[in-house]
Amino acid sequence: MAPCRLPVLPVALLWVLVSSSSSSPSTVAPPRDLRISDPGLLGSLDVEWKPPAHIQTFNECTVKYKFEYRSAGDRDWKVIFTRKLKLRVGFDLSRSAEVRLQTLLQGRCTDDVEVQSDWVHATFQSPPQGKLESEVQNFQCIYHDWEYLKCTWQPGLLTPRGVHYGLYYWYQGLEQALQCGHYIQEQGINVGCVLQNLTQAEYQDLNICVNGSAAATLLRPLYTTLRLHNLAQPSAPEQLVLSVSAAQELRVAWSPPGGRVPPHCLEYEVQVAEDAGEAAAAWAIVSTQTETALTISRANQSHVSCVRVRGRTNIFCADQGFWSEWTQDCFSVSRKEDKQLFILIPVVLSLSISLIIFMLIGQCKKRSPAGKPLHAPMGY
Ligand SMILES: *[C@@H]1O[C@H](CO)[C@@H](O)[C@H](O)[C@H]1NC(C)=O
Ligand SMILES: *[C@@H]1O[C@H](CO)[C@@H](O)[C@H](O)[C@H]1NC(C)=O
Ligand SMILES: *[C@@H]1O[C@H](CO)[C@@H](O)[C@H](O)[C@H]1NC(C)=O
Numbered sequence: 429m430a431p432c433r434l435p436v437l438p439v440a441l442l443w444v445l446v447s448s449s450s451s452s453p454s455t456v457a458p459p460r461d462l463r464i465s466d467p468g469l470l471g472s473l474d475v476e477w478k479p480p481a482h483i484q485t486f487n488e489c490t491v492k493y494k495f496e497y498r499s500a501g502d503r504d505w506k507v508i509f510t511r512k513l514k515l516r517v518g519f520d521l522s523r524s525a526e527v528r529l530q531t532l533l534q535g536r537c538t539d540d541v542e543v544q545s546d547w548v549h550a551t552f553q554s555p556p557q558g559k560l561e562s563e564v565q566n567f568q569c570i571y572h573d574w575e576y577l578k579c580t581w582q583p584g585l586l587t588p589r590g591v592h593y594g595l596y597y598w599y600q601g602l603e604q605a606l607q608c609g610h611y612i613q614e615q616g617i618n619v620g621c622v623l624q625n626l627t628q629a630e631y632q633d634l635n636i637c638v639n640g641s642a643a644a645t646l647l648r649p650l651y652t653t654l655r656l657h658n659l660a661q662p663s664a665p666e667q668l669v670l671s672v673s674a675a676q677e678l679r680v681a682w683s684p685p686g687g688r689v690p691p692h693c694l695e696y697e698v699q700v701a702e703d704a705g706e707a708a709a710a711w712a713i714v715s716t717q718t719e720t721a722l723t724i725s726r727a728n729q730s731h732v733s734c735v736r737v738r739g740r741t742n743i744f745c746a747d748q749g750f751w752s753e754w755t756q757d758c759f760s761v762s763r764k765e766d767k768q769l770f771i772l773i774p775v776v777l778s779l780s781i782s783l784i785i786f787m788l789i790g791q792c793k794k795r796s797p798a799g800k801p802l803h804a805p806m807g808y
Pocket of ligand 1: 625
């Protein structure tokens with residue numbers, strides 16, 4: 429193997445010699461003054477730099493920058509190619525932010541070969557605050573019906589007396605971070621927040637910080653970045669209707685839930701339990717689908733069939749989401765007969781009562797032919 433690699437070095441040397449002899453730049457300097465600053469947007473940091481020195485001498489060449497960033501501990505860098513000298517990118521502020529940047533030069537001055545500079549690095553760490561155990565726990569959010577976001581948390585392991593938690597949020601379009609306007613409280617302590625009117629924040633990063641203080645003690649803030657469409661939970665499907673076709677198949681149909689969830693963004697899971705009481709039914713998945721109707725062949729036609737349907741955001745609109753509650757209904761041939769009986773009994777009863785009344789009136793009329801009948805029923 430080794431002998432095969434030998435020619436590589438001379439070729440590289442030759443290329444450097446050739447390119448320098450034709451006065452093409454074979455190297456380019458890295459950008460200068462790479463700086464990170466925190467505009468107070470709960471995770472979005474501003475990164476700025478200056479072009480490398482002497483860059484204006486490279487005519488007929490384009491200068492680009494390869495910018496990479498991550499929060500400390502992430503395995504992969506996220507990459508942005510840009511010609512700008514300023515970017516705003518999102519980090520997890522509870523970890524330190526790492527960025528690196530290099531100059532890319534390409535064009536006639538480099539014989540169309542891309543020349544890369546060395547990397548320059550910078551990091552940013554927001555000042556550490558409070559003990560780790562004072563951070564709130566079990567923070568979770570659900571975007572209900574695409575109408576409101578409800579976030580909840582529990583006090584940290586270290587909870588000083590008189591603690592006060594605050595939730596702040598920011599998304600692109602807001603001038604500054606805003607505080608929650610509607611807290612959920614438990615024993616006088618904020619343990620949740622409901623945010624409304626977040627349409628502008630859909631399909632982009634929503635930065636959230638839950639911080640707190642107690643008397644003079646500062647607590648460790650929790651930072652997170654949400655994507656609303658991945659936290660959506662629709663309401664249960666509506667108007668579930670079961671019927672049995674002539675071929676003894678079970679027809680199931682329902683409507684998408686109301687609310688702001690776009691119907692094309694929903695998928696449904698249909699489960700059926702045959703031949704069992706509603707409570708102890710053994711549910712089996714029969715379908716996961718985007719349509720709102722389904723025909724199921726019935727295993728045992730003489731028994732109850734229960735069907736339940738729930739919905740969630742489908743993969744065309746989100747990476748993930750929460751299932752809705754179930755909508756459930758049961759169908760039983762025998763119960764349908766029962767129902768008919770229940771309707772029949774009052775009808776028969778009232779018919780017979782009217783018949784008796786008519787007969788009584790008739791008898792009265794016979795006894796007092798001069799008396800005018802109060803009612804003159806039709807056909808009498
Ligand atoms: C909803 O948010 C927008 C900005 O995104 C704001 O202009 C509007 O006043 C808000 N509406 C309500 C009802 O809060
Ligand atoms: C919590 O964060 C907000 C937004 O950054 C800030 O204005 C506020 O002073 C912080 N509160 C505490 C107690 O640190
Ligand atoms: C299904 O119905 C038949 C009668 O039609 C009955 O004999 C059978 O036991 C039923 N199956 C179950 C699992 O109950």
